[in-house]
Amino acid sequence: MPVWRFDDFVLDTGRYELRDGVDVIRVEPQVFDVLTHLVGNHDRVVTKEELFDSVWGGRFVGEAALTSRIKAARKALRDDGESQRYIRTVRGRGYQFVGTVIDEVAAPEPPALPEPPVPRQHIAFCRAGDGVRLAYAVAGEGPPLVRAANWMTHLGYDIESPVWRHWVRDLSRDYTFIRYDERGCGLSDWEAGDFTFDDWVADLESVVEALGLKRFPLLGVSQGGAVAVAYAARHPDRVSRLVLCGAYARGRAVRAVGEEEKRAAALDLELARVGWGRDDPVFRQVFAAQFLPDGTRADWAAFDQLQRRTTSPENAVRFLDEFGRIDVREQARDVVCPTLIMHSRDDHRVPMRFGEELATLIPDSRLVALSSNNHLLTATEPAWQVFLEEVRAFLAE
Incomplete structure (x- = not known):
């Protein structure tokens, strides 16, 4: 080359x-x-x-x-x-x-070291209060770390996908890493009658009860951060520490100011309606550009594959519609556990100021700005190692 x-x-x-x-x-x-x-x-x-x-x-x-x-x-x-x-x-x-x-002439690159293997995971199922089937996975050993579900996951595919593989691999080294697919997504039931934010919080409660967890640290990424905040406020006896990354208290429709921001929020829904199920990836690449602006072509292709495999076009619209209405500002003020908030300094999907807003709302919180443009951190960028080091140090305190 x-x-x-x-x-x-x-x-x-x-x-x-x-x-x-x-x-x-x-x-x-x-x-x-x-x-x-x-x-x-x-x-x-x-x-x-x-x-x-x-x-x-x-x-x-x-x-x-x-x-x-x-x-x-x-x-x-x-x-x-x-x-x-x-x-x-x-x-x-x-x-x-x-x-x-x-x-x-490019100097020959040293042979790449083989990637550490992703640990084996155990996938099981439980039922939410309304009967919706939820899939959850347990990987690794050590103290528990629970991740609140966020959009576009698939427990069976995530360990292969470049988008999520490093999250499972690296967090499972130090912890018993527990994650689940939210309703309408991945291995959980896609046909779910109710699809509200309160349902997502209740689904996290169902997974925790199925595993018999008493007290644990909780990780929330992107919109899963709002679910984690609401759960931590509701169950202060259960959550020992809270880690948030790329999270926000207000969805795009709630935080939109002026006609331009409102149109941008509505455009998400329209892109999902028009292009999610098409073979041509051009519509879905808009999401890839927002979530992984510094990603390579391979990263964007992997993100496109993830979008298609994780949920249906109809559910994508339902997700985005509900995300826009999220507002956990009041719950954030009720969080009593120590909280670590990490946010990419130049996040294209959720600007840094919304991470700062969370840090203002949660009483015992600390904000770390990551040197990245990506909403979802990639395995090869330096910010990923910073994220891991901050998590380990925070949970070890």
Whole structure:
């Protein structure tokens, strides 16, 4: 795979990295692809149509999409539309990379170490109070750590999926890691009459009772964080410590201010209605771009596969509709256990300010900002190791 150098920058297509000296510059996959195509063809002008074909595979996207990727590429290179030191706009035709490019041969990478195996898990089932069948899984050894269910999980597939595999693998090393699929998702019943936030909290209660747990730390990720907060407020005798990551107290419809934010919240529902069940992944890739903006093409493909396998198009709409109405601000004030809140500093799906809001609401809480753009942390980014270290230290206190 080619490696190109221009000034202090290195574009390494094998590692899928743009580096400035030793520092890796985070860019979205499509921005990286646009930059790669321009640098790889720096001896000529690249037309807009060629970029559309190369980066978007010929799918119809508006010209604004290309313009925004060009702007982001320039920003990553400390360039802009006025100076055009690296990317020149050729009016009416396209763009040309005008930096001085040096081709390099990439040094052979050392053989990759085999990934640690995911521990064996035991999957069982219990019934919620209204009869809905819930699937739960237990993996690892040590003190218990329960994860409140969140959207898009599948107990049988998660240990293979790059989206969740490292969560199961790494948290099962130190703890008896307990997780479950929420109603309408994964191995739990997809046909569930009731689909409310209170049902999700009650489902967590059912799993805890089925396992006979008395007191345990509770982990909540994304919307599962709100479920964990509500459970901790309702059962202060059960939850010893609370860990939240990418969580929020208010759903998108509740926190939306002004018409633009309300339209953005409604767009989630419309995308799920129109595109969730289609073979063409273009609609679902909108979610991938929000949850994993720094993910690779492989990460996005894995996320798309996860979306299709975990729930039906109808349930996806029901989930998103209910997520938008979440509001646990009052419950958050009633949480009495020590709480660790971690949030990606540049989270595209749930901005950092909503993690800060949770830290303001929960009395005995501490906020840690993670250096990431991703809503769901990936296995290879440094923020994942920071997350693990913070969890271990917090639960060991």
